[in-house]
Amino acid sequence: MTRSRLFAKHGSFRFGLLPTAAAAMVIAGLMAGPSARAQSAPETAEKEKDKQTLDRVEVTSSKRRQTLSDVAGTVSAISGADIEKHGSADLEDLLKLTPGVQFNKGTADGSLISIRGVGTNSNGAAQGFTQSPTGIYIEDVPFTDPFAFVSTPDLSPFDLERVEVLRGPQGALYGSSSLGGAIRYIMAKPNKRVVEGSVLAGFSSTASGGTGWSTSAMANLPLADGKAGLRVVVNSREDPGFIDNLGTGRKDANTIRVSGGRVLFTYALTPDFDITAMYLRQRSKQADGPGISPFDYSTGAGYVKNYESLDVKTAFPMAYTSTFDLGTLQANLNLGDFRLTSLTGRQTKSRSAREDFTRDFFDPALLNDKWTSDTDYHSKSTSQELRVTPLTPGRVNWLVGAFWMDADIQRDQQVYEEPRGEVADLRFRRNGKATEGAVFADAEIKITDRLIADIGARRYKTKLSYDRITGTTAADTASTPYSSSESGTTPKASLRYVIDESMSVYALASRGYRFGGISNLGSSAQGLPYKSDSLWNYEAGWRWSPTKSASIDLSVFRIDWKDVQLSELYVDPATNRSFLVTGNVGKAKSQGVEAAAAWRPFSKLSLKGTVAYTDAATSGGISIGGSPIASGTRLPGTAKWQGSLDATTYFDGPFDSNGRVSALVAYTGKRNAQIDSNMVLPSYTTVDLRASLSWNSVELGVFVNNAGNSRGLSAGVDYFTTYTEFYPIRPRTVGVTLRYDY
Structure with missing residues (x-):
């Protein structure tokens, strides 16, 4: 039996941090006796060591269960076993294993992800009020904000079944x-x-930084004579900081503390009716430490001349706190020859940011002039999806469904001068509401035993409304309302041909879209509408498994993107204040090649590799702030070349143990920092090493991540100034983990 297990890369042996309830469940599991316990990690490792065939991977990216080789499209499935092997602690670690996906680092839960070059910003702060181009789904509930970017939840990967990365637009089945x-x-x-259950702890130390720790636990209990089950997961970790804030005097200022957990309950009331409920919560806190900033707040001059230096200087602490909650209820009911599935989701997200805005309002004549910004983001949404599928698929395997989502979002920003009272404080508020309704259908048709077609479409309607309120903390001006709505259709079609049992080819065309909206223009009641931008993805792929121990996946794609939503700076002529607005400003295209290969030449050695070439650039007609951007300008945050090589070997260790050693080498090429900036971020290569020994129910691991101490960077360009913040990857980190399974 395979279970998702994680060897976290930061942590200490602080079991006392686990909630009392979870600890009680672990003890209850131990008291259940060995006859009822699940297979331990070492037993699984023993079977893995003697295996010479590749795993048969199943995915549900098409909202029905399929083997990965039967999917007409590009999906990367990162199993719980791979998550365990690499000790992934966050999304940045996980995405090293997927070609064509770029993780653009930011502050806690403030990062952005681009797939196949689709993106116009490389930092969450610059995303403004537009919807992010990459969807995050937890148990198929959409977690991407439709308006006013709140956060990108970075879910702890402990005890996951798998993570699926779907490359290319998914508008037909997943929406905006x-x-x-x-x-x-x-x-x-x-x-x-x-x-069954697991307890995991670890400790780590980062070069040029501090020490970190993590604890995680899972307990699973069967209930109601095997008709029901309860699974509880808790986790807590502290990622060591490595940036010193010389202005506030805080060492290792970018330390991040993450804690959370989830509870899942499933109950089969009858053979034809079952429910699964989940509640999840996670909180991330960064007390200080933005990215490396080229600005000296004491003189107003450029500060960091060489971004290899890992320090920053701000007048105030740069603090960030992010929290998200999710509750889901899925019910499956068999009605004759059909299955009805209902999925209800309720989520809340909040993010607070206290930032030093001195550089935005800096007056060289007043060196003691200091400004602070406090911004609070809140969102809550409810979603409902209904699907009907046949219980026994025939030559036509179909599904039809309906989706509805309602989201409320508030953003409240206050900018004030220190000491307060010298000038009027500024306040900017937006209270918004977004809704999305859709009906969708998909059908997989076996034209012959070798030729399979898939067609689908989604008919959608979106609405967005919000009030803009500006003024001071003492008095607000009258609110100005804005609203917009759109409707459209996003089709997809594919054709897959099975050449023989080992080889197949496919061709795919699919369309995606995201919310349109309306930007305010300062003191004017007039708004600047912007449409939903959309794109077409054309893709062809080839899959070959010459033996049971080897596989190759190759895909080529072209994306045509029109009405690209781009943020720009607007200066209100009445107040001379700057506002971040969005407009449809032109076209872009992305084209490239992605490849993934796996080979198990003999039972004790496993090899995996990926490579991606992505050429994403504007194709004319784009301008920002009145200055044109030349056709052929590369889209930001995406490297032309990415690649990874993953090797794992198994061996008989000392003292009757099972041993494992793995190495992951990942390369990221040069990237543009922002679409309106000529700044190019350097390429970098990371090497992650891991070794473990296991006995019965215990496994001991050691790791060195970023062994070469590479200085990879992401960057966020501030639209209100000429300054940039750099977000470096974690320097060399060495640690140890200890796991107990029962």
Whole structure:
């Protein structure tokens, strides 16, 4: 039996941090006795060591269960076993394993992800009020904000069943938030028959930084004579900081503390009716430490001349706190020859940011002039999806469904001068509401035993309304309302041909979109409408498994993107204040090649590799702030070349142990920092090493991440100034982990 397990890369042996309830469940599981316990990690490792065939991977990216080789499209499925092997602690670690996907680092939960080059910003702060181009889904509930970027949840990967990365637009089945692709988190579900559990702890030390720790635990209990099951997961970690804030005097200022957990309950009331409920919560806190900033707040001059230096200087702490909650209820009911599935989701997200705005309002004549910005983001949404599928698929395997989502979003920003009272404080508020309704259908048709077609479409309607309120903390001006609505259709079609049992080819065309809206123009009641931007993805692929121990996937694609939404700076002539607005400003295209290969030449060695070439650039007609951007300008945050090589070997270790050693080498090429900036971020290569020994129910691991201490960077360009913040990857980190399974 395979279970998702994670060897976290930061942590200490602080078991006392686990909630009392979870600890009680772990003890209850131990008291259940060995006869009821699940297979331990070392037993799984023993079977893995003697295996010489590749795993048969199943995915649900098409909202029905398929083997990965039967999907007409490009999907990367990162299993729980791979998550365990690499000790992934966050989304940045996970995405090293997927070609064509770029993780653009930011502050806690403020990062952006681009797939196949689809993106106009490389930092969450610059995303403004537009919807992110990559969809995040947790148990198929959309987690991407439709308006006013709140956060990109970076879910702890402990005890996940798998993560699926869908490359290319997914508008037909997943809707507005998947313009360039989607990332799906699938949780490990309760086991209704077997008691099982895991406890994991670790400790780490980062070069030029501090020490970190993590603790995680899972307990699973069968209930109601095997008809029901309960699974509880808790986790807490502290990622060590490595940036010193010389202005506030805080060392290792960018330390991040993450804690959370989830509860899943499943119950089969009858053979034809079952429900699964989940509640999830996670909180991330960064007390200080933005990215490296080229600005000296004491003189107003450029500060960091060489971004290899890992320090920053701000007048105030740069603090960020992000929290998200999600509750889901999925019910499956068999009605004759059909299955009805209902999925209800309720989520809340909040993010607070206290930032030093001195550089935005800096007056060289007043060196003691200091400005602070406090911004609070809140969102809550409810979604409902209904699907009907046949219980026994024939030559036509179809599904039809309906989706509805309602989201409320508030953004409240205050900018004030220190000491307060010297000038009037500024306040900017937006209270918005977004809705999306859709009906969709998809059908897989076996034209012959070798030729399979898939056609689908989604008919949608979106609405957005919000009030803009500006003024001071003492008095607000009258609110100005804005509203917009759109409707459209996003089709997809594919054709797959099975050449023989080992080889197949496919061709695919699919369309994606994201929310349109309206930007305010300062003191004017007039708004600047912008349309939903959309794109077409044309793709062809080839899959070959010459033996049971080897596989090759190759795909080529071209994306045509029109009405590109781009943020720009607007200066209100009445107040001379700057506002970030969005407009449809032209076209772009992305084309490239992606390849993934796996080979198990003998039972004790496993090799995997990926490579991606992505050429994403404007194709004319784009301007920002009145200055044209030349056709052929590369879209930001995406490298032309990416690649990874993953090797794992198994061996008989000392003292009757099972041993494993793995190495992951990942390369990221040069990237543009922002579409309206000629700044090019350097390429970098990371090497992650890991070794473990296991006995019965215990596994001990050691790791060195970024062994070469590479200084990779992401960057966010501030639209209100000429200054940039750089977000470096974590320097060399060495650590140890200890795991107990029962």
